[in-house]
Amino acid sequence: MTELGPSSEALSDPEYRAAVVDLIGVLAYGELSAFERLAADAAMAPTVDDKAALAGMATAEYRHFCALRDRLVEFGVDPQDAMTPFRAAIDGFHAHTAPSDWLEGLVKAYVGDGIGTDFYREISAYVDPQTRDLVVAVCGDLGQSQFVVDRVRAAINADPRVGGRLALWGRRLVGEALSQAQRVAAERDALSTLLVGGVDRPGTDLAEIGRMLARLTENHARRMAALGLAA
């Protein structure tokens, strides 16, 4: 990934700083929500081992949340204030994509989180190195990929009709994620300027945004294929 972002000195610019606080705030609330959702999925697990695996993923999300919250505190920002603007969009996403069973929960953990972390990693190209390192660290794979792929493929092998249902579910997850992302972009000007640029900061152009969307779509299709699902 090319480094397009400003240097760390940019954090003294109030507009840029507000944008970074927004970015960390939305990520922090996203991680806290991911924790809750994975923990709820653990309750649907068919075996104690599966339960423990989901609980372990949830715990990793919580650690990411803590790293983001600590950064907000370093900035002298109340973490709750930084997260609250994003509560409606993220709660809305989860309310509209509540898994009805264990397999839907697994697909959501892999496909839904995958497109989210890809997006944040793309955004991280446009921020200062210190913020970028944090974003990249909390967007790393939690090791859940192979676990989810194994479980979902086994379920489709056992009953191929499951594949059709989960493919529809994957499309619904992406649609809902895009709709909530648009809501956030429309409401949070500061955050949007990370991509489009500010007074003294270069942004990106429409062609690069198009390429970014193409990369996100390709990665999504790759993940669906790994699960044995039509994107």
Added chain:
Amino acid sequence: MTELGPSSEALSDPEYRAAVVDLIGVLAYGELSAFERLAADAAMAPTVDDKAALAGMATAEYRHFCALRDRLVEFGVDPQDAMTPFRAAIDGFHAHTAPSDWLEGLVKAYVGDGIGTDFYREISAYVDPQTRDLVVAVCGDLGQSQFVVDRVRAAINADPRVGGRLALWGRRLVGEALSQAQRVAAERDALSTLLVGGVDRPGTDLAEIGRMLARLTENHARRMAALGLAA
């Protein structure tokens, strides 16, 4: 606490070893369930800060679960096999004591977990030092006490009727815990021999069991009083 348990060599006795595996198995499944339940309570939290606090407690329970699971693996036991016998009793406890709101969840985290960890600490007097250290470590206070006390007292100050409702709730938690504990004691002979003794191991007498129950009851009353509730 006096040390009444056997030395670590006792682990070579198959009957004693089975009892210790049972003890660690029930504790492990209890911690995994506590993780799930605290995470579900986090979803009911009124503020993002409260949500984060509950998520932090849940994560600590998960770490305890991991320590117990690792010990089972050291014993060459499949953790799932060791936990499964206790699933019905612990799931039953949680099914019968599902909190209907945030405050009931907090009281359960403090009063319900409190009586559980007190009981396991009492039992730990009757096991080898290695097992005792593990039990005592996973039964430590997770730092939630002050948080819960503050929140519950504030709620009762704001509306004293809340105190009556939560006092009834606390009594129900203890009743349900005792009923599930009896179920476990009746079904798991090996576990019961930790208290009553085995062929080559001294157990305890009825008078000491009576004193133990008195200590558990006193500690429970102390916790209820700390919350401002009648025991």
